[in-house]
Amino acid sequence: MLRIEALTAGYSAIPVLNGVSIDVEQGQFVAIVGPNGAGKTTLFKTISGIVQPSAGSIMFEDRDLLSVPPAQRAHLGIAHVPEGRQVFPSLTVMENLEMGAMTEAGQRDWKHNIERIFEWLPVLAERRGQFAGTLSGGQQQMLAIGRGLASSPKLLMLDEPSMGLAPTIADFIFERLIEIRRQSRLTILLVEQRVAEALESADHGYVIEAGRVALEGNNQTLRADDRIRKAYLGM
Amino acid sequence: MTQALEGFLQALSAGILIGAVYGLMCVGLGLIFGVMRVINFAHGDFMMLGMYAAFYLFTALGVQAAFGNAFGPFVAILLAGPILALFGYAIHLALISRVSGTRTSALEGEGHYAQLILTLGIALILQNGGLIVFGSVLASIRTPLSSSAWVLGPFFDISIFINKARGIDAVVSFIAMILLTLLITRSRIGKSLRAAADNPTAATYMGIDVDRAHRVAFALGSGITAIAGGLLATNYPFHPFVGVEYVIVMYAGVVLGGMGSIIGAFWGGMTIGLVQQMSTLILPTQLQNAAIFVVFLLIIFFRPQGFFGRVVERT
Numbered sequence A: 001m002l003r004i005e006a007l008t009a010g011y012s013a014i015p016v017l018n019g020v021s022i023d024v025e026q027g028q029f030v031a032i033v034g035p036n037g038a039g040k041t042t043l044f045k046t047i048s049g050i051v052q053p054s055a056g057s058i059m060f061e062d063r064d065l066l067s068v069p070p071a072q073r074a075h076l077g078i079a080h081v082p083e084g085r086q087v088f089p090s091l092t093v094m095e096n097l098e099m100g101a102m103t104e105a106g107q108r109d110w111k112h113n114i115e116r117i118f119e120w121l122p123v124l125a126e127r128r129g130q131f132a133g134t135l136s137g138g139q140q141q142m143l144a145i146g147r148g149l150a151s152s153p154k155l156l157m158l159d160e161p162s163m164g165l166a167p168t169i170a171d172f173i174f175e176r177l178i179e180i181r182r183q184s185r186l187t188i189l190l191v192e193q194r195v196a197e198a199l200e201s202a203d204h205g206y207v208i209e210a211g212r213v214a215l216e217g218n219n220q221t222l223r224a225d226d227r228i229r230k231a232y233l234g235m
Numbered sequence B: 001m002t003q004a005l006e007g008f009l010q011a012l013s014a015g016i017l018i019g020a021v022y023g024l025m026c027v028g029l030g031l032i033f034g035v036m037r038v039i040n041f042a043h044g045d046f047m048m049l050g051m052y053a054a055f056y057l058f059t060a061l062g063v064q065a066a067f068g069n070a071f072g073p074f075v076a077i078l079l080a081g082p083i084l085a086l087f088g089y090a091i092h093l094a095l096i097s098r099v100s101g102t103r104t105s106a107l108e109g110e111g112h113y114a115q116l117i118l119t120l121g122i123a124l125i126l127q128n129g130g131l132i133v134f135g136s137v138l139a140s141i142r143t144p145l146s147s148s149a150w151v152l153g154p155f156f157d158i159s160i161f162i163n164k165a166r167g168i169d170a171v172v173s174f175i176a177m178i179l180l181t182l183l184i185t186r187s188r189i190g191k192s193l194r195a196a197a198d199n200p201t202a203a204t205y206m207g208i209d210v211d212r213a214h215r216v217a218f219a220l221g222s223g224i225t226a227i228a229g230g231l232l233a234t235n236y237p238f239h240p241f242v243g244v245e246y247v248i249v250m251y252a253g254v255v256l257g258g259m260g261s262i263i264g265a266f267w268g269g270m271t272i273g274l275v276q277q278m279s280t281l282i283l284p285t286q287l288q289n290a291a292i293f294v295v296f297l298l299i300i301f302f303r304p305q306g307f308f309g310r311v312v313e314r315t
């Protein structure tokens, strides 16, 4: 579904990604892990068109994504739940969800989507009239996820949904994601610092270090890998 | 005593009437600043163009013949709105978009310098171009309503005179403001404008074309200020440099309302109108503008974020 090949990208003259190749199949749950500053967020921004690559290709459903303007990419079915949540602070919870549903598919499925989103993340229903800027961090993260789901995406990209949250809240959000995935069978690309959880629930994983794919494999191979066990799982 | 009260009420009503038009004028600028964070120095000159557009529509292009002397001016003024909106749309497409929006999101500071220089340049071109095309003779959009009044009262010997043209100007301003508020708060377009203002990057992730949202805001803001300018022109004569006189009031209104708040800009403009008219009760007319800025400084001193300054931060 998403095929990234030999992608090189960065900011101005500073290269960040260096020949990254990643594959996400329809229905797969793929996790990307790696140390701070490895380039995971840069990868997501390149997929969304905020960062321009200098080499490589990104195909989405047999379409050359790099020739699609950034604002059109959501309409193809890519939902980006960005690092640091980035909800619209002066819009209400409901309006934020409506912004998620700007895509045609989101418009079409609005009623159905909003019901499911409220069922999965009931706090959003309780707070629907509240300004997003006044929500707690965990609530904002749930809103960011709900906003992504409201577009009826084919691919949901999540960038560190547990960032800056208390462990219990992060656990809760992770558990919600697993539940959402179980019920919706959505294709998910997840960047996560909580390596153990991420690799446990994902079908396939990539380790990115210093702008390169250092390691990849399915769930079992990665968790059995010595380097992963030492560097990320503390074993 | 009665006389003093009558004078007070008269000044108050005059302040509300002119304040509504100032409010509308400020909202046009406030919308552009709120959504795009671009400081448009040429906004007063866009208003000047709106005044001339209404003037020529009325006198030369048949609106007077079709709608008569009394209401023709208001028809011409409302038509000037869409014309200036198109003009704003084109100016954004051709010029402003080159130094704002997604093209400059990577170079925040430099984008602002380029914007200042560009909009100042546009202002100078419009002023001097206006001088060549329209000439330096004062123009005005005359309606017989400018020289007649409705009388409220007498209530206990107190009567208040409402200039008919100014009364209609204020009503048009309030209606335009209500429609705009509905558009911004309720419609999908309005919500996406606010989202693009809050966080352009996240808006792009939602599939909102931020540059297009900016263009819509710029066009809308230009059209609204053009209408406000036309309304002012029913009472005040104008010339190609009139924008310079009003652009200061516009910025004061936007700052008073709270930078970035669209509704706040209206109340900022209203405050300026009220202070200007009320000050005539105790100060000579030449000091009207001084009074505006003393009050402006006082308000900013005690409430630097303006009336409607944002409580929530931009992420």
Ligand SMILES: Nc1ncnc2c1ncn2[C@@H]1O[C@H](COP(=O)(O)OP(=O)(O)OP(=O)(O)O)[C@@H](O)[C@H]1O
Pocket: A011, A014, A016, A034, A035, A036, A037, A038, A039, A040, A041, A042, A043, A083
């Ligand atoms: N806007 C920017 N301009 C210049 N350099 C940037 C910019 N954003 C990120 N970088 C640099 O690019 C590198 C990769 O950053 P990126 O945010 O992609 O890392 P990450 O893997 O997401 O890290 P984290 O786990 O901390 O989120 C870092 O060295 C960072 O300093």
Ligand SMILES: [Mg+2]
Pocket: A040, A041, A042, A083, A159, A160
């Ligand atoms: Mg990151």
